[in-house]
Amino acid sequence: MRILVIGPGGREHAIVKALARDPEVTEIHAAPGNPGIATLAKCHPVDACDGPAVAALATELGVDLVVVGPEAPLIAGVADAVRTAGIACFGPTQAAAQIEGSKTFAKNVMASAGIPTAQSRTCTTAAEVRAALTEFGAPYVVKDDGLAAGKGVLVTGDLDAALAHAAGCQRVVIEEFLSGPEFSAFALCDGTRSVLLALARDYKRVGDGDTGPNTGGMGAYSPVPWLPAGIEEQLSGAVVEPLLAELARRGTPFAGVLFPGLILTEDGVKIIEYNARFGDPETQVVLERLETPLGGLLMACATGTLKPDTELAWSPDTVVNVVVASDGYPDNPVTGDEITGLADAAAVEGVDVLHAGTAHGPDGNLVAAGGRILSVLARGADPAQARARAYEGLGHVVLRGQVARTDIAADLT
Numbered sequence: 001m002r003i004l005v006i007g008p009g010g011r012e013h014a015i016v017k018a019l020a021r022d023p024e025v026t027e028i029h030a031a032p033g034n035p036g037i038a039t040l041a042k043c044h045p046v047d048a049c050d051g052p053a054v055a056a057l058a059t060e061l062g063v064d065l066v067v068v069g070p071e072a073p074l075i076a077g078v079a080d081a082v083r084t085a086g087i088a089c090f091g092p093t094q095a096a097a098q099i100e101g102s103k104t105f106a107k108n109v110m111a112s113a114g115i116p117t118a119q120s121r122t123c124t125t126a127a128e129v130r131a132a133l134t135e136f137g138a139p140y141v142v143k144d145d146g147l148a149a150g151k152g153v154l155v156t157g158d159l160d161a162a163l164a165h166a167a168g169c170q171r172v173v174i175e176e177f178l179s180g181p182e183f184s185a186f187a188l189c190d191g192t193r194s195v196l197l198a199l200a201r202d203y204k205r206v207g208d209g210d211t212g213p214n215t216g217g218m219g220a221y222s223p224v225p226w227l228p229a230g231i232e233e234q235l236s237g238a239v240v241e242p243l244l245a246e247l248a249r250r251g252t253p254f255a256g257v258l259f260p261g262l263i264l265t266e267d268g269v270k271i272i273e274y275n276a277r278f279g280d281p282e283t284q285v286v287l288e289r290l291e292t293p294l295g296g297l298l299m300a301c302a303t304g305t306l307k308p309d310t311e312l313a314w315s316p317d318t319v320v321n322v323v324v325a326s327d328g329y330p331d332n333p334v335t336g337d338e339i340t341g342l343a344d345a346a347a348v349e350g351v352d353v354l355h356a357g358t359a360h361g362p363d364g365n366l367v368a369a370g371g372r373i374l375s376v377l378a379r380g381a382d383p384a385q386a387r388a389r390a391y392e393g394l395g396h397v398v399l400r401g402q403v404a405r406t407d408i409a410a411d412l413t
C-alpha cells in the first residue's frame with residue numbers, strides 16, 4: 001500500500017511513524033511534512049490546504065490512500081478533492097468536518113442526536129452575549145464559533161474579559177461551565193461503523209498547574225488509568241454511534257477520525273467539543289501504543305469497509321509526551337532559533353523525538369519554525385518510568401527560551 005499523508009506537524013509525524021511499521025505499507029509520502037517526517041517519508045512541498053494540488057500530487061504519485069491530518073485542509077474540502085480524483089481518502093468531507101468547523105453546527109447535531117454536552121447560546125450581538133453570560137453565570141465560557149486551533153476559547157471569572165473576547169469574534173457561543181477532569185477519545189469511522197482507540201489525556205494550558213492561556217496541547221499520556229471501568233463501551237454508545245447515525249441521516253456521513261473532547265462531570269461524561277481529526281499531542285501517545293497495523297485500518301475507514309467488532313491490540317506500556325514550544329508561545333512564538341540535543345534526547349531508553357514546527361535553517365541546521373516545535377515521547381513499563389524518561393529526554397533539548405511544562409503526567413505518579 002502506498003500512502004500520502006497531508007500535514008506538517010507532530011500528529012502527522014506520529015501517523016507516519018505508525019504507518020512505517022505496518023508491513024503492508026510499502027511507500028510513504030508526505031506534504032508538506034517536516035524534517036522529522038522526512039526521515040521516514042518522501043516530503044513534497046505542496047500546500048496542505050490546496051485540494052486540487054493535493055489531488056494532483058496523489059494522482060502523480062499513484063498512491064492508494066491519502067490521509068489528511070489537520071483540520072484546516074479538511075474544512076477546506078481537501079478530502080473531497082482527493083475522492084473526486086478517484087483516490088481513497090481517510091478524512092471527512094468538508095460537510096462532515098463542520099462538526100469541528102462550526103460550534104453552532106456541532107451543538108445542533110448533538111441536540112438532534114441526544115448527546116450530552118454543555119447548554120449553550122449562539123450570539124451575534126453584544127446584547128445577546130451579555131444576556132447569555134448572565135444566564136449561565138461565572139465561570140464564563142466564551143467560544144469563537146469558527147476554527148481557532150484550540151485558542152478561540154476563553155474560560156474566565158472576569159465578566160469584562162469575557163465580553164472583550166466575545167467582541168473579537170463574529171459569531172460566538174456562550175456555554176454553561178462544566179467541571180471535572182478532561183480526556184480525549186479517538187474513534188476511527190467508516191461512515192457508519194467505528195472502532196474506539198485507547199484513551200488519552202492532554203494538557204491544554206501553557207503553564208504548570210493548568211495555568212495561563214489555552215494552547216493546542218502541551219503534553220499527553222495514554223492510557224488514562226483514573227477513568228471508570230467500562231468507559232469505552234459507554235463512549236461508543238453515547239457519543240460516537242449517535243453522532244455517526246445523525247451525520248449519516250443528514251446525508252453527510254463521517255469517514256475519518258472523530259475526536260470527542262470529553263469531561264467527566266458529576267453527572268457523567270459530557271462532550272466539550274467534537275474534532276474531525278486526530279488530536280495533537282494525544283495521537284502521539286495513542287499511536288505509539290497501537291500494535292494493530294494502522295494502514296489497513298485507515299484504508300478500511302476510507303473505503304467504508306471497517307469490520308464490525310474490530311478488535312485492536314495495544315501495548316500495556318504507558319506513553320507520555322512533553323511538548324517543547326518556542327519562546328512566547330502561544331501569543332507570539334519566536335521562530336528561527338536553533339534547536340540542538342535531539343540525538344541525545346532520543347538516545348534515552350524508550351524515548352523518541354517527534355517534530356512539529358521545525359525546519360532546516362540556512363546552514364542545514366534545525367531551527368524553530370512554529371509555536372509547538374517538537375515533543376519528547378517516552379514509553380515506560382509504568383507511568384513513573386515513562387514520565388521520568390520523557391523528562392530525562394527533555395533535559396537534552398536546547399532551544400533558547402523554550403517553553404515546556406514540568407508537570408506532565410505528574411498526576412499519575
Ligand code: AMP
Binds near residue numbers: 118175177182204273
Ligand atoms: P475547546 O476548544 O472547545 O476544546 O475548548 C478548549 C478548552 O476550554 C477545553 O479543553 C476546556 O478546558 C475548556 N472548556 C471548553 N468548554 C468548556 C465548558 N463548557 N466548561 C468548562 N471548560 C470548558
Ligand code: GLY
Binds near residue numbers: 202216275279280281
Ligand atoms: N490537543 C487537542 C487538539 O488537538 O485539539
